[in-house]
Amino acid sequence: MSRYSKVAIILHWLMAVMIIGNLAGGFLHDFVPREGGQRAFVMGLHASFGLTLIALTLVRLGWRLANPPPPLPAYFTPGERLLAKAAHWAFYAAMLALPLSGWLMAERNDRPLQYFFAMDVPKAGIGKPLAETFNEVHELLGWAMLALLVLHIIGIIKHKLMDRDNLLPRMGIGRA
Ligand code: HEM
Ligand code: HEM
Incomplete structure (x- = not known):
């Protein structure tokens, strides 16, 4: 049976969870109350998982090639x-582009950018106007990622229903 390698499967699912979590945190952050630093906490996690995703994407691309x-x-x-x-x-x-645009927009505010509340991460030094532009880019890329995810899932459902073919085992879920 053809199946992705174990490393590809682990990276796919680990990153899928982190990306879907970040899409949720990003799009829903307006609904998280500011009181008691709740929103700052959620967005601190958002940025930290996002920065982690830059590194994971580079590893994954290398593995894929x-x-x-x-x-x-x-x-x-x-x-x-x-x-x-x-x-x-x-x-x-x-x-790659979505978390990079997130890092590039971090200069919009003067709060330090931190990695899991433990370590300061340098900002890009591009100035506030450009950082504002990357905020727009970040939002657009967020929608693009969501659209790709919907297409991805529709594809899997299409092959299951119309071709009677379950693709999930290729990505490590269940048996063919
Ligand atoms: C793959 C990783 C990431 C995903 C999927 C993601 C997704 C999103 C989405 C969908 C939004 C909502 C955009 C809007 O409606 O305005 C958002 C907002 C935000 N993201 Fe990310 N993001 C990622 C990485 C990052 C990183 C690395 C940083 C910073 C280092 C970051 C910082 C922010 C901030 C501060 C906001 C709030 C923007 C605002 O105040 O309107 N993100 N993100
Ligand atoms: C944002 C989350 C996700 C991202 C970024 C993502 C990304 C990818 C990428 C890039 C591939 C191709 C791997 C390669 O050729 O290197 C892939 C394959 C696959 N993904 Fe996802 N995925 C996500 C979520 C999901 C979900 C939720 C499911 C299940 C419903 C899923 C099921 C699969 C399957 C079955 C394959 C193998 C397709 C094939 O037969 O070639 N993925 N994914």
């Missing part, structure tokens, strides 16, 4: 192959 994925099932049409590949590479681009 050195370890080709299992071939797609033979019945995939050329159009499906192209769409799957394009979506996967767009995911990699977003996994």
